[in-house]
Amino acid sequence: SYVVTQTPSVSVAPGQTARLSCGGINIESKSVHWYQQKPGQAPVVVVYDDSDRPSGIPERFSGSNSGNTATLTISRVEAGDEADYYCQVWDPIEYNVFGTGTKVTVV
Amino acid sequence: QVTLRESGPALVKPTQTLTLTCTFSGFSLSTSGMCVSWIRQPPGKALEWLARIDWDDDKKYSTSLKTRLTISKDTSKNQVVLRMTNMDPVDTATYYCARTHYGSGKKNRRLNWFDPWGQGTLVTVSS
Numbered sequence: 001s002y003v004v005t006q007t008p009s010v011s012v013a014p015g016q017t018a019r020l021s022c023g024g025i026n027i028e029s030k031s032v033h034w035y036q037q038k039p040g041q042a043p044v045v046v047v048y049d050d051s052d053r054p055s056g057i058p059e060r061f062s063g064s065n066s067g068n069t070a071t072l073t074i075s076r077v078e079a080g081d082e083a084d085y086y087c088q089v090w091d092p093i094e095y096n097v098f099g100t101g102t103k104v105t106v107v
Numbered sequence: 108q109v110t111l112r113e114s115g116p117a118l119v120k121p122t123q124t125l126t127l128t129c130t131f132s133g134f135s136l137s138t139s140g141m142c143v144s145w146i147r148q149p150p151g152k153a154l155e156w157l158a159r160i161d162w163d164d165d166k167k168y169s170t171s172l173k174t175r176l177t178i179s180k181d182t183s184k185n186q187v188v189l190r191m192t193n194m195d196p197v198d199t200a201t202y203y204c205a206r207t208h209y210g211s212g213k214k215n216r217r218l219n220w221f222d223p224w225g226q227g228t229l230v231t232v233s234s
Contacts, residue, residue: 001170031212033220035154042203042224043154049212054222086154090219095167096144096156 002091004099011105012077020102022070022087030089032070034063038083046085047072074104082106109133111143111204111225118231119194125230129187129204136162136182142207143187144221145178147200155200159207159219160187194232201227 004024012018022032032050035043045054047063050070060075074081087099115127127145134141144159158178159167168176177190187204205221212218 029216031216031218031220035221042227043221044224045220045222048208048220048222049216049218088154088156088220090217092217094170095159096219098154098156101153 001094002089002097004087004089004097006085006087006099006102008100009103009105011107012074013107014077014079016077018074018077018081018104020072020074020085020087020104022072022099023068024070024089025068027070027089028065028067030065030091032063032065033088034061034072035086035088036081036083037086043086077104077106079106109206109223111206111223113202113204113225113228115202115228115230117229118233120234121195121232123194125189125191125194125198127189127191127202127204127228127230129189129225131185131187131204131206131225134206135185136160136180136187138162140210142209143180144205144207145187145189146203146205146221146224147198148203148227149197149200152200157191157202158189159209161209196232199230199232201229203227 034047036046037043046061050065051063062073085102111131141162145157160178175192205224
């Protein structure tokens with residue numbers, strides 16, 4: 001089965017840049033999507049198809065995908081960005097695979 | 108505006124069958140390209156995709172749970188129903204439904220992503 005791994009936690013100061021990784025074998029061959037989940041709330045997509053942002057998502061959120069790692073970059077981090085972030089891909093056998101999640105703490 | 112809302116029992120006993128309903132508005136499952144998925148999240152754990160149903164009634168299931176899952180739709184009521192048999196305490200989770208975007212993206216790769224999501228419903232499995 002296809003496995004997607006994420007760093008469990010990332011700490012970042014306000015105004016700095018957070019880089020979240022999503023690892024999988026040849027993940028660049030797959031379209032990667034990123035979701036933000038705040039405590040007690042449903043997930044919200046922040047980036048889809050590697051680097052596209054839905055309407056209403058700030059430009060501070062950007063994505064890239066190369067080799068075995070996809071990356072979500074949050075620029076000029078704000079306190080409101082504190083959340084869990086999940087990446088997700090389509091696999092022809094497993095269909096949909098979510099990563100293990102990264103907890104972003106703004107310190 | 109697209110919205111989805113999950114409904115169903117908050118508590119089920121082990122071995123029972125869980126039936127959840129997703130009621131949505133703002134789109135129609137009879138429209139080509141429309142899909143709805145179910146996803147769950149055990150307390151403090153990661154998201155897990157369960158099943159998807161498409162406008163043409165095509166269905167996809169999690170390989171690890173497919174023997175226990177049935178997804179169906181009632182287009183006239185704008186509802187999607189998920190049934191999960193033989194419930195166990197490990198199935199305790201928040202269950203979400205989400206509109207599913209499916210197709211081809213950059214570099215002709217297969218796209219399948221979820222937006223928006225319902226608020227979720229917590230199901231506890233306990234005797």
